[in-house]
Amino acid sequence: MSEEKITMPVSGDEQAVASEARRSFLRKSVAVAGGAVMAGTVAGRAAAEPLAIPPTNKMLGRGVVSVPYGMPSKFEAHVVRRNVEWLTPDTIASISFTPLQDLEGIITPAGLHFERYHGGAVDIDPATHRLVVHGLVDKPMIFTVDDLKRMPQTSGVWFMECPANGAMEWRGVQMDSLQFTHGMISCSEWVGVSLLDLMKAVGVKKDATWFYGEGADGSGLQRSIPLPGAKDQFGKPIPDADKIYKDIIIAYAQNGEALRPENGYPIRIVVPGTEANLSVKHLRRIKFTNKPLVTYQETRHYTDGMPDGRFRQYTLINETNSVVTFPCPDKKLSGKGAYEIRGLAWSGRGKVKAVDVSVDGGKTWKEAKLVDPVLSKCLTRFIFPWEWDGKETLVMSRAMDETGYVQPTLRQLREVRGTNSIYHKNSIQTWKITANGEVKNVQIENL
Amino acid sequence: MSEEKITMPVSGDEQAVASEARRSFLRKSVAVAGGAVMAGTVAGRAAAEPLAIPPTNKMLGRGVVSVPYGMPSKFEAHVVRRNVEWLTPDTIASISFTPLQDLEGIITPAGLHFERYHGGAVDIDPATHRLVVHGLVDKPMIFTVDDLKRMPQTSGVWFMECPANGAMEWRGVQMDSLQFTHGMISCSEWVGVSLLDLMKAVGVKKDATWFYGEGADGSGLQRSIPLPGAKDQFGKPIPDADKIYKDIIIAYAQNGEALRPENGYPIRIVVPGTEANLSVKHLRRIKFTNKPLVTYQETRHYTDGMPDGRFRQYTLINETNSVVTFPCPDKKLSGKGAYEIRGLAWSGRGKVKAVDVSVDGGKTWKEAKLVDPVLSKCLTRFIFPWEWDGKETLVMSRAMDETGYVQPTLRQLREVRGTNSIYHKNSIQTWKITANGEVKNVQIENL
Numbered sequence: 001m002s003e004e005k006i007t008m009p010v011s012g013d014e015q016a017v018a019s020e021a022r023r024s025f026l027r028k029s030v031a032v033a034g035g036a037v038m039a040g041t042v043a044g045r046a047a048a049e050p051l052a053i054p055p056t057n058k059m060l061g062r063g064v065v066s067v068p069y070g071m072p073s074k075f076e077a078h079v080v081r082r083n084v085e086w087l088t089p090d091t092i093a094s095i096s097f098t099p100l101q102d103l104e105g106i107i108t109p110a111g112l113h114f115e116r117y118h119g120g121a122v123d124i125d126p127a128t129h130r131l132v133v134h135g136l137v138d139k140p141m142i143f144t145v146d147d148l149k150r151m152p153q154t155s156g157v158w159f160m161e162c163p164a165n166g167a168m169e170w171r172g173v174q175m176d177s178l179q180f181t182h183g184m185i186s187c188s189e190w191v192g193v194s195l196l197d198l199m200k201a202v203g204v205k206k207d208a209t210w211f212y213g214e215g216a217d218g219s220g221l222q223r224s225i226p227l228p229g230a231k232d233q234f235g236k237p238i239p240d241a242d243k244i245y246k247d248i249i250i251a252y253a254q255n256g257e258a259l260r261p262e263n264g265y266p267i268r269i270v271v272p273g274t275e276a277n278l279s280v281k282h283l284r285r286i287k288f289t290n291k292p293l294v295t296y297q298e299t300r301h302y303t304d305g306m307p308d309g310r311f312r313q314y315t316l317i318n319e320t321n322s323v324v325t326f327p328c329p330d331k332k333l334s335g336k337g338a339y340e341i342r343g344l345a346w347s348g349r350g351k352v353k354a355v356d357v358s359v360d361g362g363k364t365w366k367e368a369k370l371v372d373p374v375l376s377k378c379l380t381r382f383i384f385p386w387e388w389d390g391k392e393t394l395v396m397s398r399a400m401d402e403t404g405y406v407q408p409t410l411r412q413l414r415e416v417r418g419t420n421s422i423y424h425k426n427s428i429q430t431w432k433i434t435a436n437g438e439v440k441n442v443q444i445e446n447l
Numbered sequence: 448m449s450e451e452k453i454t455m456p457v458s459g460d461e462q463a464v465a466s467e468a469r470r471s472f473l474r475k476s477v478a479v480a481g482g483a484v485m486a487g488t489v490a491g492r493a494a495a496e497p498l499a500i501p502p503t504n505k506m507l508g509r510g511v512v513s514v515p516y517g518m519p520s521k522f523e524a525h526v527v528r529r530n531v532e533w534l535t536p537d538t539i540a541s542i543s544f545t546p547l548q549d550l551e552g553i554i555t556p557a558g559l560h561f562e563r564y565h566g567g568a569v570d571i572d573p574a575t576h577r578l579v580v581h582g583l584v585d586k587p588m589i590f591t592v593d594d595l596k597r598m599p600q601t602s603g604v605w606f607m608e609c610p611a612n613g614a615m616e617w618r619g620v621q622m623d624s625l626q627f628t629h630g631m632i633s634c635s636e637w638v639g640v641s642l643l644d645l646m647k648a649v650g651v652k653k654d655a656t657w658f659y660g661e662g663a664d665g666s667g668l669q670r671s672i673p674l675p676g677a678k679d680q681f682g683k684p685i686p687d688a689d690k691i692y693k694d695i696i697i698a699y700a701q702n703g704e705a706l707r708p709e710n711g712y713p714i715r716i717v718v719p720g721t722e723a724n725l726s727v728k729h730l731r732r733i734k735f736t737n738k739p740l741v742t743y744q745e746t747r748h749y750t751d752g753m754p755d756g757r758f759r760q761y762t763l764i765n766e767t768n769s770v771v772t773f774p775c776p777d778k779k780l781s782g783k784g785a786y787e788i789r790g791l792a793w794s795g796r797g798k799v800k801a802v803d804v805s806v807d808g809g810k811t812w813k814e815a816k817l818v819d820p821v822l823s824k825c826l827t828r829f830i831f832p833w834e835w836d837g838k839e840t841l842v843m844s845r846a847m848d849e850t851g852y853v854q855p856t857l858r859q860l861r862e863v864r865g866t867n868s869i870y871h872k873n874s875i876q877t878w879k880i881t882a883n884g885e886v887k888n889v890q891i892e893n894l
Contacts, residue, residue, distance in 0.1 A: 051579050051732060054571075060665045061567025063538025068527035070558035072516065073570050073712045076705050080515035091510025104638040104700035105602060107554060111517035112704065120508025123520050124501075132498050152787060153830060155552060155818060191551040218507045253551035255702070257559065258523045265520045285498060334593070340600060371602060373820060383600060 097183030101330035108186035119218030126266035135287035138203030163275035163423035176329035187379040192251035208288040213280035224292035273348030307418025318348035322399035333437035336390030347401030361394035544630030548777035555633035566665030573713035582735035585650030610722035613872035625775035639698035655735040660727035671739035720795030754865025765795035768873040769846035780884035783837030794848035808841035
C-alpha cells in the first residue's frame with residue numbers, strides 16, 4: 001500500500017489545529033527499529049509521520065446485505081481448521097484442529113470448532129428429524145426439533161474437548177504447533193433442553209442408571225452415559241456418576257445460532273466437562289437402561305491403556321488442563337522486550353481457581369491473572385506480564401481447579417498411567433523459546 | 448424423507464431387548480394431532496412407531512477440513528441479516544438487521560451482527576494499517592495492529608446497539624417483524640487494549656476532557672467521546688462522562704476471532720453501553736482534546752429531537768430496554784398450550800436486575816427468570832413459563848437495571864421526549880397474539 005503524504009482529513013474546529021499537530025508529530029519523531037517498548041508491556045512507535053490518508057478512506061465499500069451471512073476478512077484466510085494428513089487413513093473418520101494460536105477470548109467461532117467424525121459430517125433436515133426417548137421410562141416419546149425448542153430452555157458456556165486432545169504428546173510426536181497439540185478443544189454457548197426436564201417428561205423409572213445416545217449420521221455412534229448409581233459391566237461403580245448428568249442438555253443452538261452440521265445439527269447431546277464423544281451428534285435416540293452398552297466405542301476406543309496392559313473404562317471427565325497460547329510454536333516472538341504470556345485453562349469438574357506460569361522450566365512459578373468471566377467447565381483465559389531478555393527460555397503453565405486438583409507433570413501422569421495411553425493427556429506443556437524468538441515443543445527430562 | 452420401517456439398529460446386549468422395546472412402543476402408541484402438550488411446558492409426541500433408520504444413517508458425510516471454515520446448515524439459509532429497502536436511498540449508507548427471532552443465547556454469531564455503514568464496508572490490510580494517537584498527549588505514537596496485540600489485553604461480553612434501534616416504532620411504522628423492530632442490536636465477546644492503558648502509553652495531559660476516534664473507511668466517521676470533566680460546546684457538563692470511558696477498549700477480536708470487515712477490521716473502538724456509532728470502526732486515529740468535535744454526526748445525526756424543536760446532544764448511553772423474542776411476529780404460535788415466553792433485556796448502565804412479563808396488555812406483571820450468565824452491558828435472556836389459552840393476548844416485557852431504572856411505556860417516553868425523536872427509543876414493546884397464533888406489532892392506547 002502506498003500512502004500518500006497529504007494533509008490530514010479534518011473537520012470543524014480541527015482545521016485550526018491540524019498543522020500544529022503535524023508539526024508536533026515531526027518534532028517528537030523518534031525512529032525506533034522494530035518497535036519501541038515502553039515501560040510495562042506497552043509496545044508502539046513514536047509518531048514519526050503525519051496522518052496520510054489511506055486509499056480506503058477514499059473509496060466506497062460494499063453495501064449492507066451484499067453478504068447476508070458475514071465471513072472473515074480475506075486477510076484472515078490462514079485462520080482455519082487443519083488436519084494432520086498421516087494421522088488417519090481417511091478424512092471421513094478423522095479430526096480437524098481448532099487454530100487456538102489465532103483465537104482470542106473464550107468463545108470459539110462455530111466455523112472453527114474442531115471436527116471429529118466417525119463417518120463424515122452430514123446435514124440433516126430438521127423438519128423430518130426425530131428424537132426417540134425410550135427404555136426404562138413410563139412414556140416412550142418421539143420429539144420433533146420444534147417440540148424440543150418449545151420445552152423449557154437451558155444453557156451454558158462450556159468447553160468441548162476430545163479425550164485425544166494432546167494424544168500426540170504421550171510418546172514424543174510433539175509437533176511444533178499449538179493447533180495440533182491442543183486444538184481438539186473449543187468452547188461455545190450451548191442452548192437446549194435439560195436432560196432432567198426430558199427425564200421428567202418421559203417418566204424415567206427408578207432403576208435406570210444409564211442412558212445412551214445414538215447418532216443419525218453414518219457412524220451411528222452410541223455412547224453410554226452414567227446416571228446416579230451407575231455401575232460398569234463388572235458391578236464396579238462409575239466415578240462421578242452423581243455429578244456428570246446434572247448439566248447435560250440436548251442442544252439445538254451454539255453461539256447464538258443453530259448447531260453447525262459438523263457439530264451435530266439439528267440436535268446433539270452436550271455433556272459438559274466430559275470427553276466430547278459422549279456428546280453424541282445428530283441425536284436420534286436416547287434410551288434409558290440399567291447397564292452400559294459396552295460397545296467397541298467403550299472397549300477398543302475411548303479407554304485408557306494402563307501400565308499393566310489392561311484398559312480403564314468410563315473415566316469420562318476431562319481433568320484440569322492448561323496451555324500457553326502466546327507465545328507458542330505457531331506465533332514466534334519478534335524480539336526481546338515486554339510481552340504478555342497468555343493462555344487457556346479448563347477443568348471438567350468446575351471452575352479454574354488459579355493458573356501458575358513458569359519461565360524457567362518449572363523451577364519457579366508465579367500466579368497469572370485470570371480474565372473474567374471465569375465460568376464452570378468453560379475455557380478460562382490467563383494473562384502473565386513478562387519481559388523477555390532474548391535468551392533461551394522454557395515457558396509453561398499449570399492450572400488448579402476449584403476441587404484443588406493441580407495439573408500434573410508428564411512424569412507424575414506416567415507414574416499412574418504408564419505409556420500405553422492415547423487419551424486424557426493433561427500434563428503440563430512446555431514451550432522452548434530459542435534466542436531467535438522461535439518456539440519449540442519440548443519435553444523436559446524428569447518433569 | 449421416506450423412512451423405512453425396519454428393525455432398530457442395535458448392538459451388544461441391546462439385541463435381546465430390541466423387539467420387546469418395539470412392542471412396548473406399539474402398545475403405548477397414542478396418536479395426538481399437532482403434538483401432545485404435557486404437564487408443565489413439555490411438548491412431544493407419544494412414541495407411536497419403531498425407530499426407522501434414516502437415510503443419513505446409511506451414508507457417509509463429508510470429510511474433515513473439506514470446509515476449513517464452517518458455515519451454517521443449508522436448512523438455516525433463512526437466518527440472515529436483512530435490510531429494509533425503502534429505509535435508505537442506497538445500501539452503501541444503510542443498515543442491515545440481526546435476525547433476533549432465530550437466535551438463541553447471548554452471543555450473536557459475527558456473521559449475523561447487524562451492519563451500519565456510512566460509506567460501505569471495507570476490508571483493510573492489517574499489515575499496513577496504523578493507529579495514530581495524538582493531541583493532548585506527552586508522546587504522540589503510531590501503533591501497528593501487532594503493537595496493539597502485544598499490549599496488555601482486556602475484554603468483555605458487551606452488546607452493541609445502534610441508537611436508531613426501534614426508531615420505526617416512534618411514529619407507527621411498526622413493521623410486523625422483530626428483526627426490524629429490534630435487530631440493530633448484537634452482542635459479542637470483544638477483546639483488545641484498554642483505553643486506560645493506551646492513555647498511559649501516550650501520556651495524556653490533564654486538560655484532556657474528550658477524545659475522538661476516526662475511521663479509515665470511506666465515511667471517515669469521527670465521533671467525540673467524553674472523558675471525566677467533559678463539557679459540551681456551551682460549557683454544559685456531559686452526563687456520565689465519569690463512567691463511560693472506563694470500559695472502553697480498542698478491539699481487534701470479536702467472538703474469539705479477528706473482527707469481521709463489517710465490524711471494523713482490523714481494529715475498532717468499543718464503548719460498552721453506548722450508542723454504537725461511538726465505537727468507531729476501522730480506527731486510524733485517536734486524538735485527545737479539550738472539547739468535542741461538533742461534527743454533523745453530533746448535530747444533524749445522533750441527537751435527540753425534543754418537544755420544543757431543539758436537539759439534545761451527547762446522550763450517549765443506551766438505557767434499559769427489553770423485548771420478547773418468542774413469540775414474535777416472525778415466529779407464530781402453533782396452537783394453544785404450554786410455551787416459554789423468551790426474550791432479551793439489556794442496559795447500557797450495567798447489569799439487568801429484573802424483567803417483568805405481562806400477558807394481559809400491561810394490567811398485571813409477573814417476574815421472569817433471568818438466565819445465567821447475567822453480565823454488565825450485555826444481553827441478558829429472560830424466560831417466563833406460560834400457557835396460551837388460544838385467545839387474543841397482548842404480550843410485553845419491561846426490564847429494570849441495577850441502577851433501579853425501569854423501562855418506560857411509550858406514553859412515559861413521549862411525555863419527556865415528544866414525537867420528534869429518531870433515536871433512543873427504549874419503551875415497552877407490545878406483541879398481539881391473534882386467535883390463529885399470528886403475532887402483530889401493536890401500540891396500546893394510553894400505554
